[in-house]
Amino acid sequence: MKKINIAIDGPASSGKSTVAKILANDYGFIYTDTGAMYRSVTLMAIKAGVAFTDEDALVQLIHENAISFKQTDQGQLVFINDNNVTEDIRQPEVTNNVSEVSAHEAVRRELVKKQQEIAKASGVVMDGRDIGTAVLPNAEVKIFLVASVVERAERRYKENQSKGIMTDFQTLKEEIEHRDLLDSTRKISPLKKAADAELLDTTGMTIQQVVTSIKEIVEKKLAEIVS
Numbered sequence: 001m002k003k004i005n006i007a008i009d010g011p012a013s014s015g016k017s018t019v020a021k022i023l024a025n026d027y028g029f030i031y032t033d034t035g036a037m038y039r040s041v042t043l044m045a046i047k048a049g050v051a052f053t054d055e056d057a058l059v060q061l062i063h064e065n066a067i068s069f070k071q072t073d074q075g076q077l078v079f080i081n082d083n084n085v086t087e088d089i090r091q092p093e094v095t096n097n098v099s100e101v102s103a104h105e106a107v108r109r110e111l112v113k114k115q116q117e118i119a120k121a122s123g124v125v126m127d128g129r130d131i132g133t134a135v136l137p138n139a140e141v142k143i144f145l146v147a148s149v150v151e152r153a154e155r156r157y158k159e160n161q162s163k164g165i166m167t168d169f170q171t172l173k174e175e176i177e178h179r180d181l182l183d184s185t186r187k188i189s190p191l192k193k194a195a196d197a198e199l200l201d202t203t204g205m206t207i208q209q210v211v212t213s214i215k216e217i218v219e220k221k222l223a224e225i226v227s
Ligand code: CDP
Pocket: 011, 012, 013, 014, 017, 034, 035, 036, 038, 039, 098, 099, 100, 102, 103, 127, 128, 129, 130, 131, 179, 183
């Protein structure tokens, strides 16, 4: 498999990380969850008592702490320094504040630098909100995943239930809508389909159907590159 970069963007719970992980595994590429990086900064701010509005202090936290990913038998784990924060960064307190943290230009500048460094050698599947538009504008394949908000809330609801987390469906749906609104209306690199990204509406599609559709796009692109 020729090494290329694959950018996957889309709103909350559209299936980005699930399909990105499968593609990375099948192609032998590196999976990078950029949302986990913004979530990690939010967690650091909560732990350090830094206000989500304090851009300079947030950047300072990024400079003073190392965010890293580790591949293990249990999947990809997220670390802040030596601490495994894989579970902690999914807590509601992080989820409900991450959009405020990620809207800061200087925070984005720092994290985008790290993301571009990871993708430099190619062979990366990266998911987020601005990968196709800002982080990897030259990615060979760009996918913009969407699904109806009801279906996205249902997917998250089922996921929470399977983890034993009790959530109210209506609240979950409203939280997703609120986060999408903040992410798509912020000034710096808002959630937006890149002009050259393929739009894939996954409403009613299984994970396997989505993966198959993306692989068809990848194969078409690879054929174009070699010809
Ligand atoms: O998995 P889920 O869709 O809930 O979110 P995520 O991918 O973990 O991203 C969490 C948050 O980080 C998003 O709501 C955005 O505010 C921010 N984010 C971003 O601004 N840019 C990215 N490339 C990735 C995430």
